[in-house]
Amino acid sequence: MAPSTIESQNTKPEAPAFPEKQTVQPLDASKLTYTYTTNPRDVPDEATANSGDETICTDHMVVATWKASTGWSDPELKPYGPLNLMPTASCLHYATECFEGLKVYRGYDGKLRVFRPDRNAARLNMSASRISLPQADPDEITKLIYALLEVDGAKWLPKERAGSFLYLRPTLIGTQPTIGLVKSKQAILYIILSYMPRQDTPPGGMRLLTSPEDMVRSWVGGFGYAKVGANYGPSVLATQDAMQRGFHQILWLYGDQGECTEAGGSNFFVVWRRKDGKKEIITAPLDDRLILDGVTRRSCLELAKERLCDEFEVTERKYTIGELIEAEAEGRLLESFAAGTAWFVTPVSAIQHRKHDIAIPTGPDGGPGEVTDKIKGWLSDIMYGRTEHEWGIVVSERE
Amino acid sequence: MAPSTIESQNTKPEAPAFPEKQTVQPLDASKLTYTYTTNPRDVPDEATANSGDETICTDHMVVATWKASTGWSDPELKPYGPLNLMPTASCLHYATECFEGLKVYRGYDGKLRVFRPDRNAARLNMSASRISLPQADPDEITKLIYALLEVDGAKWLPKERAGSFLYLRPTLIGTQPTIGLVKSKQAILYIILSYMPRQDTPPGGMRLLTSPEDMVRSWVGGFGYAKVGANYGPSVLATQDAMQRGFHQILWLYGDQGECTEAGGSNFFVVWRRKDGKKEIITAPLDDRLILDGVTRRSCLELAKERLCDEFEVTERKYTIGELIEAEAEGRLLESFAAGTAWFVTPVSAIQHRKHDIAIPTGPDGGPGEVTDKIKGWLSDIMYGRTEHEWGIVVSERE
Numbered sequence: 001m002a003p004s005t006i007e008s009q010n011t012k013p014e015a016p017a018f019p020e021k022q023t024v025q026p027l028d029a030s031k032l033t034y035t036y037t038t039n040p041r042d043v044p045d046e047a048t049a050n051s052g053d054e055t056i057c058t059d060h061m062v063v064a065t066w067k068a069s070t071g072w073s074d075p076e077l078k079p080y081g082p083l084n085l086m087p088t089a090s091c092l093h094y095a096t097e098c099f100e101g102l103k104v105y106r107g108y109d110g111k112l113r114v115f116r117p118d119r120n121a122a123r124l125n126m127s128a129s130r131i132s133l134p135q136a137d138p139d140e141i142t143k144l145i146y147a148l149l150e151v152d153g154a155k156w157l158p159k160e161r162a163g164s165f166l167y168l169r170p171t172l173i174g175t176q177p178t179i180g181l182v183k184s185k186q187a188i189l190y191i192i193l194s195y196m197p198r199q200d201t202p203p204g205g206m207r208l209l210t211s212p213e214d215m216v217r218s219w220v221g222g223f224g225y226a227k228v229g230a231n232y233g234p235s236v237l238a239t240q241d242a243m244q245r246g247f248h249q250i251l252w253l254y255g256d257q258g259e260c261t262e263a264g265g266s267n268f269f270v271v272w273r274r275k276d277g278k279k280e281i282i283t284a285p286l287d288d289r290l291i292l293d294g295v296t297r298r299s300c301l302e303l304a305k306e307r308l309c310d311e312f313e314v315t316e317r318k319y320t321i322g323e324l325i326e327a328e329a330e331g332r333l334l335e336s337f338a339a340g341t342a343w344f345v346t347p348v349s350a351i352q353h354r355k356h357d358i359a360i361p362t363g364p365d366g367g368p369g370e371v372t373d374k375i376k377g378w379l380s381d382i383m384y385g386r387t388e389h390e391w392g393i394v395v396s397e398r399e
Numbered sequence: 400m401a402p403s404t405i406e407s408q409n410t411k412p413e414a415p416a417f418p419e420k421q422t423v424q425p426l427d428a429s430k431l432t433y434t435y436t437t438n439p440r441d442v443p444d445e446a447t448a449n450s451g452d453e454t455i456c457t458d459h460m461v462v463a464t465w466k467a468s469t470g471w472s473d474p475e476l477k478p479y480g481p482l483n484l485m486p487t488a489s490c491l492h493y494a495t496e497c498f499e500g501l502k503v504y505r506g507y508d509g510k511l512r513v514f515r516p517d518r519n520a521a522r523l524n525m526s527a528s529r530i531s532l533p534q535a536d537p538d539e540i541t542k543l544i545y546a547l548l549e550v551d552g553a554k555w556l557p558k559e560r561a562g563s564f565l566y567l568r569p570t571l572i573g574t575q576p577t578i579g580l581v582k583s584k585q586a587i588l589y590i591i592l593s594y595m596p597r598q599d600t601p602p603g604g605m606r607l608l609t610s611p612e613d614m615v616r617s618w619v620g621g622f623g624y625a626k627v628g629a630n631y632g633p634s635v636l637a638t639q640d641a642m643q644r645g646f647h648q649i650l651w652l653y654g655d656q657g658e659c660t661e662a663g664g665s666n667f668f669v670v671w672r673r674k675d676g677k678k679e680i681i682t683a684p685l686d687d688r689l690i691l692d693g694v695t696r697r698s699c700l701e702l703a704k705e706r707l708c709d710e711f712e713v714t715e716r717k718y719t720i721g722e723l724i725e726a727e728a729e730g731r732l733l734e735s736f737a738a739g740t741a742w743f744v745t746p747v748s749a750i751q752h753r754k755h756d757i758a759i760p761t762g763p764d765g766g767p768g769e770v771t772d773k774i775k776g777w778l779s780d781i782m783y784g785r786t787e788h789e790w791g792i793v794v795s796e797r798e
Contacts, residue, residue, distance in 0.1 A: 216620030230629030
């Protein structure tokens with residue numbers, strides 16, 4: 001027996017005799033490749049950007065694909081355009097899809113900012129896990145958001161549009177082309193950047209209609225807490241009906257007692273004087289997992305606890321539409337607002353419940369009342385760079 | 400004033416002075432256009448057809464697009480291949496998607512049959528309405544199914560494969576490229592034809608695990624009754640976990656009492672002797688809209704009521720996992736089966752509930768018991784042309 005053979009029996013070989021099982025690659029933003037559009041589009045003026053039925057996106061998008069066997073591909077920044085999906089793709093049949101929504105703000109100091117994007121990246125993972133889609137390091141997701149903004153930010157949200165925003169939509173879809181219902185072994189993460197109409201100033205304030213008696217948005221043991229597609233499509237029916245009747249959104253109630261949960265795609269806050277005389281800012285709790293853990297919701301709560309606690313108790317607990325009606329009758333209802341990325345912080349001026357109208361005090365012309373206005377102002381100042389704050393992340397951009 | 404003018408004031412003009420508002424076109428199968436593949440694929444043998452991760456579809460698919468303003472396009476039969484969808488398409492974010500599943504059977508008489516396709520077409524419309532997608536005349540949907548089978552049936556389910564089936568998947572997706580959550584003004588209906596593994600004969604019978612205490616499939620006021628994507632993706636987590644533990648599907652329970660609702664994607668039946676001594680075939684009711692109105696479920700019920708009513712009461716009512724456990728303890732449990740398109744009629748041999756094992760009598764080796772076997776046989780005879788019956792529709796095919 002030759003010495004080399006004896007050695008090889010006792011020594012761990014430096015290179016394997018056979019190829020090792022392929023490594024599962026983590027999402028790695030540093031591997032981003034750049035393919036720029038050869039057909040850069042014109043930037044619409046603000047008045048027309050949101051006038052059509054179709055959402056206008058910027059020149060580029062970021063895409064990364066995932067396979068269970070190999071992990072994440074190198075992400076690509078490439079021209080915005082259609083996705084090619086097999087007719088059998090999981091997301092087209094089984095709603096294996098989740099998303100995030102956050103805005104990028106052109107500050108009054110000329111800088112571009114995003115608001116707490118770490119929260120969105122973390123929530124994308126939480127949502128993905130509920131529908132058996134892959135997760136990724138939230139820092140890498142955030143870096144891909146920054147990369148898209150670096151390329152498209154300066155052109156599509158120019159410096160002269162201080163006080164304006166664009167909307168970011170990271171989306172994760174299951175793409176395995178298998179009709180049998182399985183955990184998708186293939187997925188695509190993509191990030192797009194678009195216009196979105198400003199919704200936080202409806203004339204007269206936001207008007208809500210409570211959910212129909214035969215419809216429930218989410219339920220204990222379901223997935224109402226996750227930003228998965230399955231929460232949205234089925235809600236259109238009630239929302240569309242409410243809009244046709246002159247309301248902006250549904251106030252979704254839950255259970256026999258009619259607990260207030262969410263206002264359409266926004267979290268819902270009430271400011272009132274309790275029966276014990278104490279003033280309270282209240283919103284539904286997260287613990288039964290009925291509602292979305294909104295980034296705006298969380299930020300409103302944190303700011304209110306920090307800055308309004310002398311005057312108000314800030315509370316996350318169940319409260320019912322009956323309590324609202326009672327508070328109105330007793331003159332204890334002070335304000336209400338919806339909080340979310342799309343509607344930002346919007347005063348609610350009216351709720352209709354089973355034909356009973358609840359009028360809620362607002363500021364002049366349905367504008368924000370005192371508390372709503374303070375919170376909205378504080379957040380807005382962070383977003384648009386009037387206040388330096390750790391929640392407002394400045395993004396670098398190519399000139 | 401000229402007489403012509405006087406006339407025109409009193410006469411309805413035959414042609415309008417200005418073009419009328421564009422007509423909204425109904426779905427019209429007679430307008431189907433045919434574009435045949437120039438790359439016909441080989442038909443796999445039965446052993447390999449279902450061996451891979453990806454579903455194999457036939458050469459062609461049928462596609463029709465819809466716009467709110469113009470209605471349905473002329474449907475196209477064209478080569479099977481990827482769909483082009485904008486990254487903003489409604490179905491990729493909001494689960495505006497629903498589908499149907501039905502099989503096409505190669506009969507022992509050499510003919511091709513589908514089973515009650517009118518039921519599937521009607522249910523597609525019902526599902527579509529729950530997620531605000533357009534409806535279409537069910538007869539036209541059925542005709543498009545027939546057209547696809549006429550072209551691809553003879554090649555992909557050849558006459559020598561008597562006793563085999565392919566799987567049809569009509570799918571409707573919302574495609575409006577708008578990030579705001581609205582009723583989709585654009586949609587695509589497509590019909591694909593694929594292989595699917597035979598699932599109705601798992602060795603030892605089907606084993607079910609009751610749903611986790613913190614998870615509910617559907618709820619009163621939700622959409623469990625509709626075949627919408629939103630019911631499926633969120634169920635994968637529990638099902639995957641059950642499979643890893645050696646079970647085939649989840650038995651979804653509902654409410655504090657643990658009502659038995661569905662077995663994975665199938666309806667669930669129990670055959671037992673009641674406390675009053677009467678033998679009963681029981682399944683969950685439709686009236687609280689928790690479960691799918693399965694075509695196989697309905698057919699099982701109809702056949703049982705027609706042919707087994709002397710011996711069994713056939714009942715749609717709520718019953719709980721507690722009643723099952725009690726019946727097992729008292730020796731009253733006779734049989735159980737899952738019924739649906741994918742699993743057809745599959746005997747259930749075991750249920751595990753909170754670590755308690757419920758053993759259910761079956762035929763030899765976990766095969767169908769007496770009732771299960773009879774119902775399965777009757778249905779199978781209709782599907783494969785051993786019995787002439789109005790439910791088995793013969794489809795013409797090109798040789």
